[in-house]
Amino acid sequence: MKIGFDNEKYLKMQSEHIRDRINQFDNKLYLEFGGKLFDDFHASRVLPGFAPDAKLRMLMQLSDQAEIVMAISASDIEKNKIRGDLGITYDSDVLRLIDEFRGRGLYVGSVVITQYSGQHSADAFKKRLQKLGIPVYIHYTIPGYPHNVPLIVSDEGYGKNEYIETTRPLVVVTAPGPGSGKMATCLSQLYHEHKRGVNAGYAKYETFPIWNLPLKHPVNLAYEAATADLNDVNMIDPFHLEAYDVTTVNYNRDVEIFPVLRAIFQQIFGESPYKSPTDMGVNMAGNCIVDDAACCEASRQEIIRRYYNAVDGIADGSRSETEAYKIELLMKQENIVAADRTTVSPALVRAEATGAPAAAMELLDGRIITGKTSDLLGSSAALLLNALKDLSGIEHDVHVLSPESIAPIQTLKTKYLGSKNPRLHTDEVLIALSATAAQSEDAQKALSCLPQLKGCQVHSSVMLSDVDRKMFQRLGCDLTCEPKFQ
Structure with missing residues (x-):
């Protein structure tokens, strides 16, 4: 950045x-x-x-x-x-x-x-x-x-x-x-x-x-996007x-x-x-401002993020269409489209290839990491693990969490807590990773890389649960989602 x-x-x-x-x-x-x-x-x-x-x-x-x-x-x-x-x-x-x-x-x-x-x-x-x-x-x-x-x-x-x-x-x-x-x-x-x-x-x-x-500087347009619900101009x-x-x-x-x-x-x-x-x-x-071009690009990305927040709000009934229309006009003024967000296409391509929800993250050095849905993990949980493995230099095919360590958590969720979804959310993956770190050096290394996720960009092919949204927020990641329910 x-x-x-x-x-x-x-x-x-x-x-x-x-x-x-x-x-x-x-x-x-x-x-x-x-x-x-x-x-x-x-x-x-x-x-x-x-x-x-x-x-x-x-x-x-x-x-x-x-x-x-x-x-x-x-x-x-x-x-x-x-x-x-x-x-x-x-x-x-x-x-x-x-x-x-x-x-x-x-x-x-x-x-x-x-x-x-x-x-x-x-x-x-x-x-x-x-x-x-x-x-x-x-x-x-x-x-x-x-x-x-x-x-x-x-x-x-x-x-x-x-x-x-x-x-x-x-x-x-x-x-x-x-x-x-x-x-x-x-x-x-x-x-x-x-x-x-x-x-x-x-x-x-x-x-x-x-x-x-x-007046039409991207920094000021991003402020209009941020206050689109207030009708500020x-x-x-x-x-x-x-x-x-x-x-x-x-x-x-x-x-x-x-x-x-x-x-x-x-x-x-x-x-x-x-x-x-x-x-x-x-x-x-x-x-x-010491680098106007850097601020302009950062502001264009913020406008796209605000757009996704608005269309997600339309999907879940929390926001009006007027807000999204206003931000769309701002995007047209800046000649930007949703796909200009670097994590959008990788997430959608992975979702199409696997036929299930997927997510993508851009690390601070520009590398793109993706995560897919599996029997054990939701796509955002898989993305989180993949990113931590990449940051800590752990080979992709190495399991920092063994299936045996995940199984008891799935049993707790489905058998005792009444959940119909056995896959682990982001918070559950981090708890499992913390528990595993007591015996596993790889898990320790992966866990130590959590601060490096602050400022990373994340996009999901579907709207995430409140649990996953809040976890990315607490980690300091900027999250956007396609306005689709899983």
């Missing part, structure tokens, strides 16, 4: 830029943090070299100046909203994030419950946080938000919200997911700070779209073009809301500190 992004340059440049923005105001900046603070795997896939925890590491460079405020919507607490990638509720994720931040030496000042209108579950969550010693503040729903500016910027609007006590110059407002009220929290604080005579500032930190790349920032005669890229929601934001700024300060949505941003990622 070619490196296309200078992560160390990014950490240095980004932290310096945020410090400069703090100094533009009364040494008080509310920074809305969009996207994921760590585990930002989309960014690491489309910008090869970008560390998944780069934003968190950047923030750690500002740890002496920064405090974190976690925002969570009362309505999300009430309906037990789930984080799709982790499968946990937003309120549980708030507690997880607080532990993560504190574990990295970052100061978490408080939690704000937004859009509150008397939800009992929000009251219970507030009490739970207070018992843990975490300060909690309440922000209320405002009728006509965000367009009724005279009401919003008044004692009956932002003025009703509880003022969040903060002690540091940089206040990072983050949340478990979108729609949590991060921007409203920042603007409410600006109102309260202004009433206290403090000229605090607001800025927005989101990695995508990258404002100083072309990248567009030229018309306010920036008018103010500076410079073309920059933003996305539709920020452009649409900017006139309202500008009116709110004018109501609070008398004038707006920003002339465009781009002005509000502080993202330096576009300045740290």
